[in-house]
Amino acid sequence: MKKEKLTARQTITLLTMFFFGSTGVLGVNTDVGQDSWLAFLMAAAIAFPFMLMYSRLCRLYPDKSFFELAESLLGKVGGKIVVALLTWYCLHLCSLVMRNFSEYIQVCTMPETPQLPVMLFMMLGVVYLVKSGVETMGKWSVLMLPLIVAVVILTVLFALNRMDFSRLLPIARHDLGSMANSAYYSVMFPYLEIIVFVCAFSGSSETEKPYKPYIAAFFVATALMLTITLRDTMILGAHVLDALNFPSYVAVKIIQIGEVISRIEGSISMNYILSGIAKCSVCLLAAAKGIAYLFGLREHKQFLFPLGLLVVALSTIVFDNLIQMFEFIQVYNVYSVPFSIIIPVLIWILAEFKHRKESKAQTPANTQA
Amino acid sequence: MIKKCVCALLALVCALPLAGCWNYRGLDEMTIVVGIAVDKDDESGEYEISFEFVDLAKSTKDEGPKSKVIKSNGKTIFDAVRNAKKQVANKLYMGHAQLIIIGEKVALDEDIRAILDFFMRDGEYRETIHVSVSQEDSAADILDAEATDLTIVSMELVKILETDNKVTSSTAHRGLYEAYEIIKTDGTELVLPAIRLIKEGNESTCEVNGIAVFKEEKLVGYLSAEESKYFLFAYDDVEGGVITFPSSGEGEDDTTLEITNSKTSRSVVNKDGKPSVSLKVEMEVFLNEYAKPDSKFTTDEIAKLEEIAAKKTGEGISALIKKVQSEYGSDIFCFGGLVNKSDYDMWEQVKDDWESQFKQLEVQVEVKVNILNTAYLISK
Numbered sequence: 001m002k003k004e005k006l007t008a009r010q011t012i013t014l015l016t017m018f019f020f021g022s023t024g025v026l027g028v029n030t031d032v033g034q035d036s037w038l039a040f041l042m043a044a045a046i047a048f049p050f051m052l053m054y055s056r057l058c059r060l061y062p063d064k065s066f067f068e069l070a071e072s073l074l075g076k077v078g079g080k081i082v083v084a085l086l087t088w089y090c091l092h093l094c095s096l097v098m099r100n101f102s103e104y105i106q107v108c109t110m111p112e113t114p115q116l117p118v119m120l121f122m123m124l125g126v127v128y129l130v131k132s133g134v135e136t137m138g139k140w141s142v143l144m145l146p147l148i149v150a151v152v153i154l155t156v157l158f159a160l161n162r163m164d165f166s167r168l169l170p171i172a173r174h175d176l177g178s179m180a181n182s183a184y185y186s187v188m189f190p191y192l193e194i195i196v197f198v199c200a201f202s203g204s205s206e207t208e209k210p211y212k213p214y215i216a217a218f219f220v221a222t223a224l225m226l227t228i229t230l231r232d233t234m235i236l237g238a239h240v241l242d243a244l245n246f247p248s249y250v251a252v253k254i255i256q257i258g259e260v261i262s263r264i265e266g267s268i269s270m271n272y273i274l275s276g277i278a279k280c281s282v283c284l285l286a287a288a289k290g291i292a293y294l295f296g297l298r299e300h301k302q303f304l305f306p307l308g309l310l311v312v313a314l315s316t317i318v319f320d321n322l323i324q325m326f327e328f329i330q331v332y333n334v335y336s337v338p339f340s341i342i343i344p345v346l347i348w349i350l351a352e353f354k355h356r357k358e359s360k361a362q363t364p365a366n367t368q369a
Numbered sequence: 370m371i372k373k374c375v376c377a378l379l380a381l382v383c384a385l386p387l388a389g390c391w392n393y394r395g396l397d398e399m400t401i402v403v404g405i406a407v408d409k410d411d412e413s414g415e416y417e418i419s420f421e422f423v424d425l426a427k428s429t430k431d432e433g434p435k436s437k438v439i440k441s442n443g444k445t446i447f448d449a450v451r452n453a454k455k456q457v458a459n460k461l462y463m464g465h466a467q468l469i470i471i472g473e474k475v476a477l478d479e480d481i482r483a484i485l486d487f488f489m490r491d492g493e494y495r496e497t498i499h500v501s502v503s504q505e506d507s508a509a510d511i512l513d514a515e516a517t518d519l520t521i522v523s524m525e526l527v528k529i530l531e532t533d534n535k536v537t538s539s540t541a542h543r544g545l546y547e548a549y550e551i552i553k554t555d556g557t558e559l560v561l562p563a564i565r566l567i568k569e570g571n572e573s574t575c576e577v578n579g580i581a582v583f584k585e586e587k588l589v590g591y592l593s594a595e596e597s598k599y600f601l602f603a604y605d606d607v608e609g610g611v612i613t614f615p616s617s618g619e620g621e622d623d624t625t626l627e628i629t630n631s632k633t634s635r636s637v638v639n640k641d642g643k644p645s646v647s648l649k650v651e652m653e654v655f656l657n658e659y660a661k662p663d664s665k666f667t668t669d670e671i672a673k674l675e676e677i678a679a680k681k682t683g684e685g686i687s688a689l690i691k692k693v694q695s696e697y698g699s700d701i702f703c704f705g706g707l708v709n710k711s712d713y714d715m716w717e718q719v720k721d722d723w724e725s726q727f728k729q730l731e732v733q734v735e736v737k738v739n740i741l742n743t744a745y746l747i748s749k
Contacts, residue, residue: 025383107492108492111492169711170709170710170713170716171708173713234551236546237546237547237550237554238550238554239549239550239553239554240489240546240549240550240553243489243549243553250496250546253495253496253497254496254497254544254546256497319737
């Protein structure tokens with residue numbers, strides 16, 4: 001079987017969409033009002049070493065998938081446990097994202113449409129996308145990311161007459177504690193969710209330097225999310241921003257230039273759902289690969305459809321309502337620590353040791369030859 | 370063949386959800402609301418909401434759209450909104466509503482935050498919908514009035530509000546989200562445009578009449594149209610309008626300047642540890658009316674006129690600020706916000722008793738008027 005691979009460019013676009021994913025509609029944490037963007041920058045700074053860590057992992061073992069790496073480092077039993085945990089995490093995250101988007105659609109655009117059909121049709125698209133293969137996903141994201149970037153830039157330009165730069169003042173007047181707390185939210189979500197992307201794609205990158213795209217995607221996504229945070233703050237003001245469930249949608253709703261360009265939120269914010277589909281499909285792919293790996297199967301595609309249905313079923317029961325969804329973010333910050341910090345860091349440290357041992361073993365051999 | 374059939378069928382099935390019409394609603398199934406008036410019934414204590422909606426049946430190409438008004442009661446605002454359905458065939462559609470008029474009594478007695486909260490929370494209302502206060506007993510009377518040059522009262526009022534600071538500078542308009550932001554921010558208080566009726570015989574038309582001043586969540590008073598102009602100067606929101614003054618320095622106003630451009634620099638000065646505000650108004654004007662046709666316009670004469678106009682405007686602004694400080698004690702000028710944004714350390718010290726600080730706040734006003742031309746006539 002030919003191993004499907006992503007090119008460097010596809011990795012960048014898909015990972016950018018993955019990061020942008022639900023943050024595009026939910027917005028970043030706004031506990032610190034007009035300083036939210038600063039807190040977000042702080043989060044990016046904290047998350048950056050993790051990007052380096054994943055890049056390093058890719059450089060050490062470019063051909064191995066994350067699951068294979070886990071098993072080779074932790075042994076058969078330990079490896080399987082880690083893979084099982086990560087698979088659950090990917091599956092759960094997929095249903096959380098799915099639910100975010102269906103709630104978003106219900107609150108903002110289609111209040112009278114039940115959520116289940118929305119989720120089902122979205123999931124059908126996701127399953128079809130993933131089933132078409134990694135390459136198709138990559139190509140799709142290369143096509144779609146420019147659309148999202150264009151929408152972000154357009155909304156910023158259209159909203160210039162509604163923006164008030166003084167809404168960002170006074171700058172950096174929240175104490176470090178609350179800033180760090182707000183930053184922590186953004187570190188866990190979306191940055192450290194990159195582990196899901198790594199599970200789905202590590203070992204299937206085509207380029208010589210598989211670590212470079214991670215850093216590039218990190219910067220593009222950070223710029224995008226920073227832009228929407230600044231845009232929302234300058235249009236809405238700190239208090240409205242904090243009061244809204246979906247600030248980006250409302251910020252776009254306010255755009256009005258003359259009589260012609262107004263009420264564009266429906267057509268524009270729907271584009272953000274594309275990045276939701278990207279995120280869901282990456283999660284689903286990672287989960288399917290995890291299941292296939294657990295049972296020692298080479299082919300993961302037959303799991304996609306049942307897993308997709310499972311995700312839809314799961315996402316209908318993860319929360320009872322929107323209030324729970326937003327409260328869960330606090331739980332999520334603790335809940336995701338083992339998956340997105342402990343396991344990856346552990347594997348990285350072990351991989352470093354192993355790599356050192358191997359290269360030591362190799363060096364004498366080289367000198368002999 | 371079978372494959373083709375299946376494909377065709379699938380395409381059909383896909384087309385259904387793609388259209389996104391789970392519950393299609395055509396234009397004929399909507400009652401499009403353009404204006405909403407919020408009142409309270411004294412006896413029952415219930416909300417009385419009036420809706421002005423576009424009357425699609427009567428609207429013709431020649432005469433333009435017509436509107437109708439219905440009223441409904443309810444224990445809460447949303448209850449009243451839904452109760453309106455009892456009187457109309459189609460559900461009221463709020464996506465095109467442009468104006469909310471809050472009755473004077475509601476503004477005096479109720480918490481305006483709750484009203485703003487409802488309209489912000491509900492998804493159908495635009496965040497940019499204009500909020501205003503009626504000076505009449507009941508806000509519904511405004512919607513019942515005759516429109517003058519448009520056919521729908523709400524739309525006419527919205528147009529008046531939106532163009533006001535370019536032409537007359539007699540009121541301040543606030544969108545829903547802006548009002549919500551202001552009421553939640555420390556160091557600034559809400560102002561909303563005030564609307565009243567002009568009665569002539571049986572007919573009545575409506576007029577925008579200055580500003581309604583809020584203190585926290587309650588209405589505390591009004592500013593006249595003239596005072597509102599000075600408010601706009603202090604707030605740096607003047608884009609047009611006129612100023613009148615006596616050309617000799619005293620007596621009756623006989624000269625008019627048309628403002629073409631105005632900018633107010635607002636800054637905070639630290640005076641012995643206490644904030645004091647300095648306002649520097651600089652405007653460019655055209656001389657448009659002058660009651661002494663014989664006099665010559667030399668640069669000296671122009672400079673004299675500039676000085677008189679500046680003095681009068683400056684005095685007007687200072688007097689208004691004094692009045693607001695002593696009568697309302699409500700920081701509608703956003704001076705607190707100014708201190709917060711420009712000198713945060715000082716704000717930390719004064720924010721806890723800003724209310725009393727505001728009353729004693731020193732405000733220095735400087736006005737500079739530049740007459741750019743004397744319009745068509747040279748007046749030699």
